[in-house]
Amino acid sequence: MYHNDPSGWGYALMFVGMALFWGLLIVGIVAMIRYLGHGMQTPHNVxxxxxxxxxxxxxxxxxxxxxxxxxxxxxxxxxxxxxx
CATH class of the missing domain: 1.10.287 (Helix Hairpins)
Structure with missing residues (x-):
């Protein structure tokens, strides 16, 4: 009937999956930058x-x-x- 095309639910699941993937990737990059940047602070200036x-x-x-x-x-x- 659909000839191997995803239905409406298939498109919704793909959208949710990609949103989760990119969201987790961005959060991971921000967390890594904050973690690595935390060690570079110099408390001697305070x-x-x-x-x-x-x-x-x-x-x-x-x-x-x-x-x-x-x-x-x-x-x-x-x-x-x-x-x-």
Whole structure:
């Protein structure tokens, strides 16, 4: 009757199968790129909390908001807290 041609269900199954194939292939490629790219990140570029605090303190000293004695006292306090 159909002379070896797929029926409507055959076309639907082919469409679903191809959509699943391409979807899984794309998801696999994205996952592989994210996995391989994760190891290439360099955490050395991220400043630590102490470095950020020291920078803010130095900026306040440069603007004249605090004097040298207060700057040195606070800097020593920051460095003592992070050493512990």
């Amino acid at each position: 400043p630590s909390a102490r470095d950020a605090a020291e920078k803010v303190l130095a900026e306040r000293f440069a603007r004249g908001e605090i004097d040298e004695a207060e700057y040195r006292t606070r800097l020593a306090t920051l460095r003592a807290e992070t050493a512990s």
